Amino acid sequence: MFGALASRLQTMISLRKVLFSVVLASGAIVVLGPHAAWAQEYTVLVKGGHVIDPKNNRDGVMDVAIADGKIARVAPNIPESNAKMTVNARGLYVTPGLVDLHVHVYAGTGEADSFAGDSSIYPDGYAVRSGVTTVVDAGSSGWKNFPDFKSRVIDRAMTRVLAMLNIVGSGMGGGETEQNTDDMDAAATAKVAKQYPGIIVGVKSAHYRPANWISVDRAVEAGRLAGIPMMVDFGGSVPERSFEDLVLNHLRPGDIVTHMYVRRYPVFGPDGNLLQHMLKARERGVKFDVGHGNTSFSWQKAIHAIKIGWLPDSISTDAHVRSTLRSMKDFPTVVSKLLAAGLPLKAAIEMSTVAPAKIISRPDLGHLDVGAVADVTVLRLNKGEYGFPDGSNVRYPATG
Ligand SMILES: [Zn+2]
Numbered sequence: 314m315f316g317a318l319a320s321r322l323q324t325m326i327s328l329r330k331v332l333f334s335v336v337l338a339s340g341a342i343v344v345l346g347p348h349a350a351w352a353q354e355y356t357v358l359v360k361g362g363h364v365i366d367p368k369n370n371r372d373g374v375m376d377v378a379i380a381d382g383k384i385a386r387v388a389p390n391i392p393e394s395n396a397k398m399t400v401n402a403r404g405l406y407v408t409p410g411l412v413d414l415h416v417h418v419y420a421g422t423g424e425a426d427s428f429a430g431d432s433s434i435y436p437d438g439y440a441v442r443s444g445v446t447t448v449v450d451a452g453s454s455g456w457k458n459f460p461d462f463k464s465r466v467i468d469r470a471m472t473r474v475l476a477m478l479n480i481v482g483s484g485m486g487g488g489e490t491e492q493n494t495d496d497m498d499a500a501a502t503a504k505v506a507k508q509y510p511g512i513i514v515g516v517k518s519a520h521y522r523p524a525n526w527i528s529v530d531r532a533v534e535a536g537r538l539a540g541i542p543m544m545v546d547f548g549g550s551v552p553e554r555s556f557e558d559l560v561l562n563h564l565r566p567g568d569i570v571t572h573m574y575v576r577r578y579p580v581f582g583p584d585g586n587l588l589q590h591m592l593k594a595r596e597r598g599v600k601f602d603v604g605h606g607n608t609s610f611s612w613q614k615a616i617h618a619i620k621i622g623w624l625p626d627s628i629s630t631d632a633h634v635r636s637t638l639r640s641m642k643d644f645p646t647v648v649s650k651l652l653a654a655g656l657p658l659k660a661a662i663e664m665s666t667v668a669p670a671k672i673i674s675r676p677d678l679g680h681l682d683v684g685a686v687a688d689v690t691v692l693r694l695n696k697g698e699y700g701f702p703d704g705s706n707v708r709y710p711a712t713g
Contacts, residue, residue, distance in 0.1 A: 321645075321646075321649045321694070321695045321697065321699050321711075322645040322646075322648045322649045322652065322692050322693075322694055322695075323645055323692065323693045323694075323695055324442060324443055324444035324643075324644075324645050324690065324691070324692055325402075325405055325691040325692060325693050353394075353395055353396050353397045354378075354380065354385070354395045354396070355378040355379060355380045355385055355386075355391075355395050355396040355397065356379050356380050356381065356382075356396070356397055356398070357378075357379040357396060357397070357398050357399075357400060357687075358376055358377070358378050358379075358391060358393060358395070358396035358398070358399045358400070359376065359377040359378075359379070359400045359402050359407055359689060359691065360376045360391070360393065360399050360400065360401055360402060360403070361374060361376065361401060361402055361403040362374070362375075362376075362377070362402030362403065362404075362405045362406060362407035362691060363405070363406050363407065364377060364387065364406075364407045364408070364681070365406055365407070365408050365658070365659055365662045366387070366408065366409060366666075366680055366681040367659065367662060367663035367666065367667050367668075367680075368409075368666075368667040368679065368680035368681075368682070369387075369680060369681060369682065371387065371681070372659060374389065375387055375388055375389045376388060376389065376390065376391040377407055377681060377689060378391050378395070378396065379687040379689070382686065382687050383683075383684055383685065383686060383687055384681050384682060384683055384684065384685045384686075384687050384689075385683065386683060387681050387683070400691070402691050404693070405691050405692060405693050406658075406662075406691065406692045406693070406694060407689060407690070407691050407692075408444075408662050408665075408666060408689070408690050408691075408692065409666040409667070409678075409679050409680050409681050409685075409688060409689065409690070410444070410445070410446025410447060410666075410678075410679075410688025410689060410690050411443070411444045411445045411446065411447075411644055411665045411666060411690055412445070412446075412447045412448075412449075412665065412666055412669040412670050412678055412679050413440065413443075413445045413447070413448045413449065413629050413630055413632065413644055413669075414449045414451070414544075414569075414571075414602055414604075414627045414628075414629040414669040414672065414673070415449065415451040415544070415571050415602060415603075415604045415629035415630065415631045415632075416434075416436070416439070416440075416448045416449065416450055416451065416629070416630060416631065416632040416633070417432065417433040417434065417450060417451065417453045417485070417631070417632065417633040418433050418434060418435065418436040418439075418448060418450050418453065418466055418470075418474060418632075419433045419450060419453035419454050419458075419462045419465075419466060419484065419485075420433040420434055420435045420466065421435070421465055421466070422458075422461070422465070424486060426487050426488075427485065427486045427487045428452075428453045428484070428485035428486075428487070428633060429453050429454060429458060429462075429483070429484040429485050429486050430486075431634070432487075432633050432634050432635070433453055433633060433634070434632060434633060434634055434637060435466070435470075436448050436466065436470045436472040436474050437470055437471050437472050439632055439637060439643070440472040441471065441472060442643075443643040443644040443645060444644055444645060444690040444691075444692060445472070445644050445690075446472065446473060446688035446690065447472070447473040447474075447475065447670075447675075447678055447688070448472055448473070448474055448475070448632075449475045449476065449477060449514060449515070449629075449669075449673060450462070450474060450475070450476040450477065451477050451515075451517050451519075451544055451546075451571065451604075451631070452477050452478065452479035452480075452484065452485050452516075452517025452518075452519055452544070452546075453476075453479070453484055453485045454476065454478065454479065454484040454485075455478055455479040455480070455481050455482040455483050455484040455485075455496075455502065456478055456482050456498070456501050456502045456504070456505040456506075457482040457483050457484070458483060458484050459476065459478060459505055459509075459513070462476065462484075463509070463512075467512065473678075473688075475511075475512055475513070475514045475673065475675070476509075476512065476513050476514070477513070477514060477515035477516055477517040477543075477544055478502050478505065478506055478513055478515075478516050478517065478535070479491075479516075479517050479518075479519065480497045480499070480502055480516055480517065480518050480528055480531050480532040480535060480543075481493065481496050481497055481528075482496045482497070482498055482501065482502070483496055485517075485519065485520070487520075491519065491520045491521065492521065492522060492523065494527045494528070494531075497527060497528060497531045497532075498531075499531045499532075499534035499535040499538060500535075500538065502516060502531075502532075502535035502539075503534075503535045503536075503537075503538030503539040506535065506539035506541060507539050511675065513539075513541070514541055514542075514673035514674065514675065515536065515541050515542045515543060515544055515569070515673060516532045516533075516535045516536045516539070516541065516542075516543040516544070517532065517543065517544050517545075517546070518531075518532035518543060518544075518545045518546070519545070519546035520546065520548070521548065522548060524551050524553035524554045525553070525554065526554060526563060529543075529545055529547075529559065529563050529564075530563060532545070533563060533564065533565060533568065536565070536568070537565070541673075541674070542565075542567045542568050542569055542600075542672065542673070543564075543565075543568050543569070544568070544569040544570075544571050544602070545559070545564070545568070545569070545570055545571070546571055546572055546604070547559055547570065547572075547578070548577075549577050549578065550577075550578040550579070556578040556579075556590075557588075557590040560590060560591070560593075560594035560599050561590055561593060561594060561597075564594075564599050565598075566597055566598025566599065567598055567599075567600065567672070568599055568600065569599075569600040569601075569602050569626075569627075569672060570594075570599060570600070570601050570602065571602040571603075571604030571609075571629065571631070572602075572603075572604040572606065572609035572610075572631070573601040573602060573603060573604070573618075573625060574603065574605075574609070574610050574611055574614040574615040574618060575608075575609040575610070575611060575614070576611040576613065576614060576705075580614060580618060580623060581617060581618075581621075585617065585621070586621070587621060587623055591623065600626040600627065600672055601623075601625055601626050602625060602626060602627045602628075602629050602669075602672075603625045603627070603628045603629050603630075603647065603651070604629050604630075604631040605629070605630050605631055605636065605640075605641045605647045605650075605704075606630075606631030606633075606636050606641060606704070607631075607633075607635045607636040607639055607640075607641065607704060608704035608705070609631060609704060610640070610641070610647075610650070610703050610704050611703055611704060611705065611707075612654075612703045612707050612709045613707070615650070615651070615654050615703075616654045616655075616709070619651065619654040619655045619656055620654075620655060624656065624660065624664075625651075625664050626664065626668060626672065627664050627665075627668050627669040627672055628644075628647060628648060628651065628661065628664045628665045628669075629647075629669070630643065630644050630647050632644075639704075640701070640702040640703055640704055640706070644665070645692065646701070648661050648665060649699070649701065649711075650701045650703075650709070652711075653699070653701060653709060653711035654709075658694070666678075666679035666680065667679035667680050697712070698710070698711070698712040699711045699712070
């Protein structure tokens with residue numbers, strides 16, 4: 314049982330299709346490219362690691378064999394002679410490739426101070442080294458600039474990049490552009506979403522300040538028309554637009570609240586118990602996502618929440634330029650923080666793989682089924698003394 318306050322998760326290897334880098338424990342780097350056919354049955358054998366594959370209830374030492382970019386076999390003691398290459402994973406954890414449900418990767422447009430530009434990061438510089446093989450861009454583009462995002466980033470990336478369309482047609486341009494209700498067209502958003510099934514996997518409402526429901530309701534409407542969920546980054550809870558009303562009356566089952574451990578709206582009452590509407594929201598199927606970000610993760614909220622069982626449906630980073638430079642850093646760091654707060658490792662892996670894949674209706678991802686795409690991550694759990702800051706630079710010590 315893991316649980317202990319002490320662990321720091323570190324990516325060792327991330328395998329994605331047949332082109333990948335292998336960072337060995339020694340620090341040596343082996344870069345592999347596409348191969349010609351060979352006699353051995355398997356391309357790669359990841360040997361002797363502790364496999365955690367929650368969808369298949371695997372939790373123990375076994376080998377993972379890969380052939381033709383697919384998972385070929387998961388079992389103990391697969392002979393090395395059957396494989397062209399063996400990766401020694403003894404003492405390490407082997408999991409499905411991690412799925413990051415909330416990132417910003419619409420980089421390169423030249424738009425200053427914008428998530429549809431300079432505030433975004435390129436996916437390949439972040440994801441694979443973090444153990445992440447699939448990212449979901451959460452609303453950096455809208456229906457008007459999604460085609461540019463696709464040709465500029467999605468089609469060129471080694472990382473699998475999926476997207477939620479911003480309800481704002483011009484995307485997450487910052488400032489007043491995200492308040493412009495004239496640019497929030499549910500029908501146009503749904504029309505573009507339906508043109509890219511499986512790639513556009515949701516609709517996003519974010520950064521909306523006025524005390525009305527236009528942004529949320531139009532994003533929900535677009536999601537309804539396209540048959541996909543919406544994700545909301547909700548501002549402060551005010552009487553005219555309360556968090557309670559959001560989760561009970563505006564969101565549908567399957568819609569997602571990101572930034573679940575942010576400080577700005579209450580989750581517990583003065584007695585420390587979960588507020589009733591949070592329980593009711595979960596009962597009716599609203600999903601709660603971590604979305605750590607730059608300032609959207611508070612120890613004060615997360616530690617108590619995890620203690621009383623208010624756990625994430627999915628773990629995500631909200632990776633962008635500032636969050637990767639400050640306390641969020643990368644996916645393993647976010648998981649490490651949740652482990653430090655008491656979340657068991659197996660649950661954390663489930664929330665980082667099969668659970669987010671299910672939320673975005675991509676049942677082909679997040680597991681090691683035979684025949685599944687060979688997205689595999691190898692992680693090391695370091696023991697020692699660590700200190701993890703939150704978005705307000707409050708430091709939580711983790712030792713053990
Ligand atoms: Zn975000």
